[in-house]
Amino acid sequence: xxxxxxxxxxxxxxxxxxxxxxxxxxxxxxxxxxxxxxxxxxxxxxxxxxxxxxxxxxxxxxxxxxxxxxxxxxxxxxxxxxxxxxxxxxxxxxxxxxxxxxxxxxxxxxxxxxx
Amino acid sequence: xxxxxxxxxxxxxxxxxxxxxxxxxxxxxxxxxxxxxxxxxxxxxxxxxxxxxxxxxxxxxxxxxxxxxxxxxxxxxxxxxxxxxxxxxxxxxxxxxxxxxxxxxxxxxxx
Numbered sequence: 001x002x003x004x005x006x007x008x009x010x011x012x013x014x015x016x017x018x019x020x021x022x023x024x025x026x027x028x029x030x031x032x033x034x035x036x037x038x039x040x041x042x043x044x045x046x047x048x049x050x051x052x053x054x055x056x057x058x059x060x061x062x063x064x065x066x067x068x069x070x071x072x073x074x075x076x077x078x079x080x081x082x083x084x085x086x087x088x089x090x091x092x093x094x095x096x097x098x099x100x101x102x103x104x105x106x107x108x109x110x111x112x113x114x115x
Numbered sequence: 116x117x118x119x120x121x122x123x124x125x126x127x128x129x130x131x132x133x134x135x136x137x138x139x140x141x142x143x144x145x146x147x148x149x150x151x152x153x154x155x156x157x158x159x160x161x162x163x164x165x166x167x168x169x170x171x172x173x174x175x176x177x178x179x180x181x182x183x184x185x186x187x188x189x190x191x192x193x194x195x196x197x198x199x200x201x202x203x204x205x206x207x208x209x210x211x212x213x214x215x216x217x218x219x220x221x222x223x224x225x226x
Binding site: 004033035040041042043044045048055056091093098099100101103104105106107108109 | 158213
């Protein structure tokens, strides 16, 4: 079974520039998540999709972050304009369903450095 | 909002030693998951515990869920360099049901 694919692996941009990350979840996984992991911290949920609908975006900084999953498969996360504090690893995960005992499969992440 | 505290934050040991890391909350968990994250990779699920008092074993790793379902521990016997990584616990919560992670314990096992 192919894993969760993310690209690019690394990105360096200047502050106030824009950037986009791409994620392709495991085939058949209806639920997709974007997490932000700042150095020395655990992952923090940004947005959760169920198929192509947003389930939870309560922690997404909507003035600069946006995400979409138009066909219910792959997803794009965008930051515009980027700030220094956005430097982090952006992790995409997917799961077959939602529930207390459901584990997530994570991609390898995109490491963003904002200078 | 439930918060997870993990301890210790850092742990550096020699190969062959035993260790225990902890995950605690002031609230009751419905379930708890443990993940290991290696440098440059995403977290990988190790185990899910759902029943108070539950003990699960995965080779040299032993996971325990507290009777009151407010704490959990991970014990590693005879640690190996391959055990090096960030150990994260996560509880199921959030406004729509998703995983909330602790800050993790960064383990380094030296040969």
